[in-house]
Every structure is written in structure tokens, then in C-alpha cells.
Amino acid sequence: MGEIIFLAMFFVISIYLYSLAGTFRVSKMDASGGAAMFPRVVIVLLCVCLVIRIIQIIMQKEKKKFVWKELLEPARLFFVLCLVIYVVVLKTLGYIPATGLFLLVVVNRLYYLQKRNHGGKQEILIRNGLLIAFVIVMHFMFAGVLSVNLPKGFLA
């Protein structure tokens, strides 16, 4: 059932996009079929494939499970949630604080989950110090050397 819902979602989006294709501006000089021609052909083919696949799933005697619950495994879920929060707060907090927090939280938590302890004092200091140094090096490399505008966040 999960796969059918997943594919149906693509089907609905495709139909919506097909209807949008009718609103594209057309150049009077254009003799190539127009901007909507190619997306429409692709959408029709995609919808045909999606329908065939959905029928295939319905007709299947041995139903295969749709794999998505694995995302909820504790370590994976923790990692994914941290990633989502990191991306969401990146612009507001700025690159250095957001990336630093992401690394410190994820690495320390996963370290604890793996070894059931945080390690000795010296180890904690070295680990976190290296992570902060990594963030600063990344910022220097991208913002300084490659002239990338990394988000400055509230620091700006």
C-alpha cells in the first residue's frame, strides 16, 4: 500500500504539472513545438509507467513491504532530525554556529550511543576541539579561498 501511495503522489504531481504546461508563454517565432511539448510528452510517459507499476503491485500475489520505517530506527532518526534542524536553522544561526552545533551534537551523541560513555576528559576536549577546528577550516576554505557567501545569520 505504501508504494501505491508513493507512486500516486508522483501521479498527482504529474497531472498538476501537465495542467500547468498549458499556461506557458508561447513565442510567435517558435516553430519547435513550444515550451510545453516536451514536458507533456515526458509527463504522459511517466503517468503510463506509474499506472502500469500500480497495476503490477495490485496484481502481485506476494506483496512486498514498502521500506520506509527504517528511517525511524533510533540512530538514523536522530541523524535525520539533526540534519533537518541543521538545514532549517542554517540561515538564521549562520554557517559557523549551525555547523558547529550540528557536528558537536551528532558526533558526541553517536559516540555515546556507540561506546556507552563520553570518553575521558582529554578525549572529549580533543574530539570537540578538532570538530570546531574543522568548521573554521571549512569556513576559511569556502568563504575565504573560494569566495562563497556562506550564511552569516544573526552574526551579520
Add this chain to the structure above:
Amino acid sequence: MNWGTIFMNVFNPLSLVCMCIGVVMGTIFGCIPGLSTPIALALVLPMIFKMDTSLAICLMMGIYCGGVSGGLVSAIMLKIPGSSAAVATTFDGYPMAQKGEGAKAMSIGVFASFVGGTFSSLMLMIFATTLAKLALGFGPWEYFGTALMALILATFLMKGDPLKGMITMLIGVLMTTVGLSPIDGVATRFSFGNVSLKNGFDMVALVIGVFAMPEIVKNAGSILKLKPEIKLEKKRFYTLPLKDIKELAGTFIRGSILGTIVGILPGLGGGPACLMGYAMEKRFSKNPDSFGTGNPHGIAAPESANNATVGGALIPMLALGVPGDTNTSIILGAFTLLGISTGPIMLQNNPEVFRTTILAVFVANFVMFALQSVSIPWLVKMLSVPNTYLLPIITVFCVTGCISLNNNVFEVYYMLVLVFIGYLFENNGYPVAPLIIGFVLGGIIETNLRRSITYYGSFQSCLTRVSIGTLFFWISIIAPVIFIAMKIWKNNYRRGKSE
């Protein structure tokens, strides 16, 4: 064209440093299970368009060669192939390591990779130029036919359900239609008024989103497993004695020829090549029963075959501008980022870049051999680096890379959405590679189709032309029908046999 410039492009110290960095990076990403060559290539893409063209080429070719070969380390030491291209290496590599012959197994693997890679780069030198010269007369209709055929064959020849491959491929093609319309340039398609979407989706963000990050998320689930300790006999150079080279020479050559041919075919690549090489060698062997128990030929064949796919896969990419797998799709995308037109035009407009690429592949194999021969013990140590550190750091690289594309966090937002889509695809048997190939070729197909219609008046007029484009178009239509018919026939045959 100046040959001196081409040699300087590859042999200047900075290019060689980039190549070494590429080989090391590729080997590390190839040897650590869960990481892969496309992830390594995707990670360097944001930096590539700020680099000099020849340096970028050396870096990418180093990663490509090192990555395909790197999988042998974990395959031999852990029985876990670092990449699909090293699956068959586990069959005899791991038993050899268990017998205390890990160093010998590594030496055979490294040398076989070198022979396979060098042989295929020689083939690349011969055939890419010839094929590109033949294709110089291509018009838009021929380009359309070639790209369409490559896309269809890549989707259908790839491992897995072709229907699922078609779905992901069409989603990839559909994603290319977002943004300003080509040819007419007046319509902004599916951008929903978002200025950032006016130029469409970025290939790097797409590759990171659907390919690299889902792998990281997948590996995050097994992050709590402690890595095993691995022991390997210490040697200064992991090279093969002349006696062994003589004994395995036939195997190296057979594997190299097979790998080059498999590499040229779209959709196959290193994975099937190494399995085919192994199966072929077993058939050639006077002692097939020894395979699987630590036979050196069982390492030499798959390792020479998988590295030979590198040169083979680059032949259609360079000569015709059509990639056959994820690696060549990303490299083709990188050429576009560098502002280089690919395909036969490349030979005409950028002959130096064309030949620099070929020479870089050739030299990268020597660099790979030299570096891997001395760095095996460190690579084995790399296998013990906990994912606790690796995965978050790679994630930061991916996110930073996405921001750097347009100095904007918007790319990170849709990359995050693609991570979930890519994860669900990958874990439910929907191959992601056709999506990437579809994204790379979709724009070429649309632009050339619309140019052809403008030039010849209508699509029907295009079809009546006696041209290689028409032939390729019909192959693209007929090939899926034949594949599906064969699949149904095979299924019926199996069902009949089991009943």
C-alpha cells in the same frame, strides 16, 4: 592543437598534485563501504568550477580511477566490497586474506587494476578520437537519436526492474524541464514564481540529494556497529613479483578486454564487469573448483575487468557526449559546469581539453598504481575510522557544497527533499542512476529535438530522413519492447521449469 600544452596540462606539478589528491580521495571513498566514487565526485563538484580546467580534469580522473579500484581493500580484508565493482573480488580475496595471504591478494588486485585501467585508457586514446571524428557531421537530429538511445539502453541494461528504472529516469528528465525553456527562451516552466528555480535544478544538488546523502542516511542506521580490527602483513611495496605477473598475464588481458567492452555499453559499468570477468576466468581455468577458495586468478580477473570499464565508459562520453553510468554522468555535468561543450564538438572546439582528459586517465592509472602500492596499510587503517566521525563530516561537506553552487541556501532546501525521495527510491528497488542520467541527458534531448523540428519542419519529417539519428530513434523504441518480451519469455520459461 598544441601537444606541448596537453603534456603540460597533465604533467605540470599542480596537475599531478590534483591527480594524487583525486586518486587518494577516490581510493578512500571506494574502499570504505557505504561511500562510493559518485559521492566523491559529487563532493568535489562545487569546487571544480572555481578551478582551472586541466586541474579539475586531473582531479576527477584521479577520483574515477582510484574509486573503482579502491573497493578491493575492504573486499579482501573484510569480505565487504567497498563498491559494487568489487563484489567478485571478495570470492577469492577474502579466503586468501584468511589464509594469511592478504598482502599477496592486495598486490594482485592493485596490479590487475593498473593493467585494466591502462589497457582501457589506451583503447580510449584510439577509439574516442576516431568515434568523435566520425560523429563530427552530427546534426541536432543525430544528437537527439544518440542521446535518446543512450538513455533508453542505460535504463534497460541496468540491474533491477526496467519499469522502475523508466519511472526514475522519466522523473530525472522531467526535472530538467524546470526553469527557462530552451530554444524559445520565453517560458519559465514549473518555477512557481521562485526566482531561484528560474535556472532549474542544479545537477550537483541533485546528485548529492538523490545519491550521496541517502547513502549517508542509510549508513547512519548502522553507525553503532563497531568496526572490526584488521591485520595485514607489513611490506614496503605491495607489488607483484615477475613470476606471478607472467602466470597471471592471460587473466589480466582477458579481464581488461572484457571490462573495456562492458564499459562502452551504457548502463553496465564496474559491477557487472567484475562478475562477468570472474565467471569468464572460471570457465577458462583448468582448475575451476579452486575458485572461491583463494585462487589468485579470481582476484586478477574481476579487478582488471572493473578498472577497464573506466576507459570504456569514457569513450561514448567523450566522443558522443552520452554518459552510460552515474560516474560519467557526473563528469559530463562537471564539463558543463566548466563551460565545455561535450560530444564531437569538444574535439572541434576544445581539442586540448579532449586530449588532456584522455592523457589524464592514462597517467592517473600510473599514479594510482604507485600510490596504492605504498598506501595499502593506511587504507586498511582507514577501514577502522568510525562512521561516527565520517558521516557527519561528509554531511557538512555536502551541505556546504550545495550552498556554494549559487551562494544560496535554496539548493540545500530542495536537496533535503531529494534526500527523502532518493532514500525511498533506493531502498525500494527504484534505481537512482537512471534519474541522474535522465537529468543529464534530458536537456540535450529536448534542445536537439526542438532544433530538429524547427529545421525539418515537423517531427514526421525528421522520421523520414535517412540518417543515423532515425536509426537510433527506432532502436530506442524497439529495444525496450525486445527487453520486455525477453523478460516475459524468461519468466514463463522459469515458471514452466519449476512446474
